[in-house]
Amino acid sequence: MKIRSFRWPDYDAVAEVWAAAAREVVPRAELVRKLTRDPELFLVSLAGDRVTGVVMGTFDGRRGWILRLAVDPAHRRQGIAGALVRELESRLRALDCPRINLLVMPDNAAGLRFWQSVGYLPMPDVLCTKPL
Template identity: 40%
Template sequence: MSDSETIVIRPFNAADTVAVVELWRACGLTRPQNDPHKDIARKLQVNPEWFLVAARGNEIVGTVMAGYEGHRGWINYLGVAPALQRGGLGRRLMTEAEARLRAAGCPKINLQVRPDNTVAIAFYERIGFAVEGAISLGKRLERD
């Protein structure tokens, strides 16, 4: 049985918190300005069932957060354990997130990738995303 066959994608639960944050750190997804524990708590307030983890036994090996405010869907924190990258798990997680967004009537998904993360950009392009001519702006409403 391959790794992808033994991995179950399911909604996040509170017992996953430490492992999820460790995975995000291993994947380079955390930033000093964002407290990952606060990001988890915030997500659990809005569509918590769209915060998915990939579990191999008791080990968390992937995550994705999906969101939808009625206009566009968003993907955040897609991460796959470094040892399992390029094995199809990122694609599986995105397929699961997209299915939830489609079921909610979402017409389009947006996501943000840092310009120097060429590996992630190439991955998203392989699964049908395209770089758009938009500039991302942000404003912190709460300091972490």
């Protein structure tokens, strides 16, 4: 397994991983904006030349965020998610990021178990959102 930063030729394969993992596919236009900010925090895992996993992170100068972790269902249980998270954490640490946050949907028990297994603790925060 190899982990590297996302490249535009990866987009269709990344979209397939998101779709296979039942995650919303981030449109190209949204990724253009994301990649102008911190492209080194958008990672893919590869088996040969096949994209098997993806994680998108961001850093606002105060907090890091982990967004959109997904692994192709055919490649799960091989340590890909953990490896992606460790690499993203390493890159955030290099940016002097003091804390990393993420969101887990309340009905995603498997996701919550995974995040706890790699050291993330649930917080009783209330999520508020407003579409613009």
